[in-house]
Amino acid sequence: MTISAPASGAAQGMTVVARTQGQMVRRRFFRHRAALVGMLAFGGVVLLAFTSIGIGPIPGWWDKSYLTTGSLVNQGRPTLSVVPQFLGGEGIRFGEHPFGQDNIGIDYFALTMRGAQQSITVAFIVAIVATTVGTLAGAFAGYFRKLTESVIMRLTDVMITIPILIIAAIVGRTFGDSGIVILAVCIGLVTWPTLGRLVRGEFLSLREKEFVEAARAVGSSAGRIIFRHVLPNTIGVIIVSATLAVANAVLLESALSFLGVGVQPPDVSLGQLIDTYRSAMTTRPWLFWWPGVFIIAIALSINFIGDGLRDAFDPRQTRVRA
Amino acid sequence: MIAFIARRLVTSFFVLLAATMVIFGLTSIAGDPLADLRELPGPDRERRMADRIERMNLDSPVWVRYLSWLGNLFRGSLGVNRDGQDVGVLLREALSATLQLVVAATVLAVVIGVIVGIISALRQYSTFDYGVTLAAFVCFSLPLFWVAVMLKQYIAIEFNDWLRDPVIPPLIIGVLAVAAGLIWAAIAIGDRRTKLTAFGAGAAVTVVTLTLLSATRWFADPGIGVVGLAVLAGGTAIGLTVLISGLQYRGPLYAALAAAGIGVLLSEILDPVLADPSWTEMFGLALVTAAVCAGLGYGLGGLLRRQAITGAVATGLVTGGLIFLDRMLQSFAAYSDRVRGRPISTIGSRTPNFTGDFWETNLDAAGHLLLPTMALILISLATYTRYSRSSMLEVMNLDYVRTARAKGLPERTVITKHAFRNGMIPITTLMAVDFASVIGGAIVTENVFGWQGMGNLFIEGLQQVDPAPVMAFFIVSGTAIVVFNMLADIVYAYLDPRIRLS
Numbered sequence: 001m002t003i004s005a006p007a008s009g010a011a012q013g014m015t016v017v018a019r020t021q022g023q024m025v026r027r028r029f030f031r032h033r034a035a036l037v038g039m040l041a042f043g044g045v046v047l048l049a050f051t052s053i054g055i056g057p058i059p060g061w062w063d064k065s066y067l068t069t070g071s072l073v074n075q076g077r078p079t080l081s082v083v084p085q086f087l088g089g090e091g092i093r094f095g096e097h098p099f100g101q102d103n104i105g106i107d108y109f110a111l112t113m114r115g116a117q118q119s120i121t122v123a124f125i126v127a128i129v130a131t132t133v134g135t136l137a138g139a140f141a142g143y144f145r146k147l148t149e150s151v152i153m154r155l156t157d158v159m160i161t162i163p164i165l166i167i168a169a170i171v172g173r174t175f176g177d178s179g180i181v182i183l184a185v186c187i188g189l190v191t192w193p194t195l196g197r198l199v200r201g202e203f204l205s206l207r208e209k210e211f212v213e214a215a216r217a218v219g220s221s222a223g224r225i226i227f228r229h230v231l232p233n234t235i236g237v238i239i240v241s242a243t244l245a246v247a248n249a250v251l252l253e254s255a256l257s258f259l260g261v262g263v264q265p266p267d268v269s270l271g272q273l274i275d276t277y278r279s280a281m282t283t284r285p286w287l288f289w290w291p292g293v294f295i296i297a298i299a300l301s302i303n304f305i306g307d308g309l310r311d312a313f314d315p316r317q318t319r320v321r322a
Numbered sequence: 323m324i325a326f327i328a329r330r331l332v333t334s335f336f337v338l339l340a341a342t343m344v345i346f347g348l349t350s351i352a353g354d355p356l357a358d359l360r361e362l363p364g365p366d367r368e369r370r371m372a373d374r375i376e377r378m379n380l381d382s383p384v385w386v387r388y389l390s391w392l393g394n395l396f397r398g399s400l401g402v403n404r405d406g407q408d409v410g411v412l413l414r415e416a417l418s419a420t421l422q423l424v425v426a427a428t429v430l431a432v433v434i435g436v437i438v439g440i441i442s443a444l445r446q447y448s449t450f451d452y453g454v455t456l457a458a459f460v461c462f463s464l465p466l467f468w469v470a471v472m473l474k475q476y477i478a479i480e481f482n483d484w485l486r487d488p489v490i491p492p493l494i495i496g497v498l499a500v501a502a503g504l505i506w507a508a509i510a511i512g513d514r515r516t517k518l519t520a521f522g523a524g525a526a527v528t529v530v531t532l533t534l535l536s537a538t539r540w541f542a543d544p545g546i547g548v549v550g551l552a553v554l555a556g557g558t559a560i561g562l563t564v565l566i567s568g569l570q571y572r573g574p575l576y577a578a579l580a581a582a583g584i585g586v587l588l589s590e591i592l593d594p595v596l597a598d599p600s601w602t603e604m605f606g607l608a609l610v611t612a613a614v615c616a617g618l619g620y621g622l623g624g625l626l627r628r629q630a631i632t633g634a635v636a637t638g639l640v641t642g643g644l645i646f647l648d649r650m651l652q653s654f655a656a657y658s659d660r661v662r663g664r665p666i667s668t669i670g671s672r673t674p675n676f677t678g679d680f681w682e683t684n685l686d687a688a689g690h691l692l693l694p695t696m697a698l699i700l701i702s703l704a705t706y707t708r709y710s711r712s713s714m715l716e717v718m719n720l721d722y723v724r725t726a727r728a729k730g731l732p733e734r735t736v737i738t739k740h741a742f743r744n745g746m747i748p749i750t751t752l753m754a755v756d757f758a759s760v761i762g763g764a765i766v767t768e769n770v771f772g773w774q775g776m777g778n779l780f781i782e783g784l785q786q787v788d789p790a791p792v793m794a795f796f797i798v799s800g801t802a803i804v805v806f807n808m809l810a811d812i813v814y815a816y817l818d819p820r821i822r823l824s
Contacts, residue, residue, distance in 0.1 A: 271467075296460070300459060
């Protein structure tokens with residue numbers, strides 16, 4: 001491996017290569033095998049979901065649509081086969097409907113891909129909104145202290161008293177009909193307090209450091225100190241939380257949709273598919289399997305990425321990982 | 323301390339007040355509270371709409387409705403839902419169902435999670451450790467509702483079908499044996515031979531046990547029996563003694579063994595009492611057991627009197643639990659017949675119109691609790707495992723643990739006395755925080771398994787744009803969260819004197 005070459009050089013007492021913080025983080029991340037596998041898996045899922053049926057007007061490589069019904073082939077059983085012939089299976093093939101068909105003949109692969117697209121979109125919007133709001137609120141509260149801090153912290157107190165599923169369910173019920181983007185933004189707006197508290201904690205200790213004092217002494221504005229000097233030092237915490245927020249958002253969205261207060265038909269999402277076909281479990285179990293498998297694949301791979309990032313940003317935690 | 327509690331209570335009160343305002347406002351604008359009535363045919367419609375508008379005060383603005391709800395709350399009433407039912411009454415029933423669900427699940431998750439976490443920490447970087455880590459990650463990523471429906475399908479329905487003819491196929495026995503062997507081999511430390519021995523022993527024991535159980539059709543008419551009871555109780559006595567005081571001095575071991583022996587004997591002598599007892603009698607028996615065992619420990623403990631008392635009482639209570647389990651299992655066949663061979667239930671919290679003796683009603687409750695509890699345990703288990711593992715690892719690396727080892731204490735003492743106690747302090751905080759997620763999990767679980775609990779009250783109220791039940795749910799869950807967090811802080815300060823409450 002080319003990346004480890006300088007390290008072995010250093011071990012032999014030769015020159016030590018100077019690396020930037022970013023290079024070190026990247027190196028540690030790419031050495032974390034689980035995180036790497038997670039990243040490949042997540043990339044694969046995203047590619048599959050977005051290229052197969054295409055985005056909006058752009059067509060994908062899969063020839064069936066999630067909107068058109070068709071005639072049921074073999075009672076809609078999945079045609080996907082992964083057991084090779086020499087092991088007694090039917091050989092490796094996709095077939096006409098790899099994930100089967102639902103009761104009105106919609107191709108379930110296309111439908112699941114559409115659900116995965118929507119779920120991933122929602123999760124990313126939730127994570128971006130929550131991270132942005134949480135970072136800003138935490139930064140302002142931690143840097144300005146006094147009244148700003150009291151107001152923001154009391155706000156987080158109020159929101160932390162309400163279990164996350166409860167507040168998200170209420171918001172989802174209220175704004176779920178307005179489409180997935182609004183729904184996602186609203187969920188993001190109620191899930192930021194945890195990150196806000198973390199960032200504030202970081203700011204409280206960083207604002208007392210000498211480099212902040214130096215910046216203030218040369219007359220930097222508060223905005224410049226916050227965004228140019230302090231925030232880059234908290235980037236590790238923020239990136240790790242943002243990654244894990246995506247995983248949690250996938251699960252939260254699917255739970256809400258399952259309870260009927262998240263993504264509303266005609267939009268589909270993975271959780272909503274499970275809810276729709278819940279009663280088909282005994283007759284057509286595959287309608288139930290595939291969305292669940294995709295939820296687990298997405299959440300698990302992102303959790304591994306998050307774990308790798310945490311180790312990469314904070315090598316001290318590698319030995320005692322939480 | 324008192325000043326801390328008082329200040330916390332006052333701020334918590336205002337925080338809760340603000341939260342009720344947010345929730346009431348959002349629920350009230352969540353949709354059209356008259357939606358279902360608008361679709362009614364016939365002349366009835368106008369009258370019923372007028373009724374509901376009158377009852378829910380829909381003519382006045384949201385803030386007026388909020389204030390009137392708040393006023394009612396301070397007068398001790400939770401108001402009525404949109405059909406005029408008293409929410410207080412609904413809440414009482416829902417609360418008891420949810421508590422059954424949540425308490426059992428939380429206790430089991432804490433116990434199993436902490437044990438697995440500690441083993442995983444003591445065997446850091448072993449196959450077992452990596453396996454547990456992977457399993458924890460999978461648990462973190464599982465959608466609860468999906469798992470719950472899967473459990474319903476594959477555990478309940480298929481297991482019930484299988485119980486009609488409970489023979490384990492040889493293939494399944496083989497697979498389970500290999501799995502058991504692998505787990506033992508992963509826990510064992512040492513060279514390849516030790517691991518192979520552990521694997522062989524674990525697999526062999528599993529094969530023999532399962533073949534015996536299958537051949538004697540144990541699952542159709544289960545029970546532990548006196549011999550099994552004696553073996554298990556004796557094993558418990560020895561195991562607990564090893565953990566609590568070690569086998570260096572014999573006093574505690576004799577006390578624990580005596581407690582186990584008396585328990586087994588009494589399970590036969592007390593047969594008439596145990597045929598159909600009540601919960602009061604069971605509780606009384608537990609108290610008597612504790613008292614007698616404490617006496618045994620005091621008398622036989624010798625030098626290690628305090629450990630002997632702890633060990634004997636614990637052994638006595640576990641033996642009592644085993645007897646309880648045995649009785650439950652014995653009435654399993656009769657119960658299974660009465661519910662037409664579907665002992666594991668998927669819907670509701672009890673079989674409608676079911677009456678039976680003490681054991682049968684308990685079995686009924688247990689059969690209904692089994693699946694939702696399994697689902698709920700899965701979500702909290704991972705958290706407890708990870709936290710107790712990391713906290714244990716942190717403590718094991720501290721100087722005072724090294725000192726304890728350096729002065730020659732046995733590893734058992736170092737782990738149970740020195741490391742374990744301090745390692746578990748962070749878990750108290752986690753339990754308080756976890757409570758909120760358990761409530762959230764309960765909503766999903768109740769939905770899947772059709773329990774009429776708090777989650778159901780909440781979701782139904784939300785769907786019907788009916789604030790009263792939603793608020794009742796929040797009053798209970800919000801207060802619980804606030805109180806639990808405060809308790810966690812107080813307990814933390816008590817356990818770790820370096821922390822000052824201020």
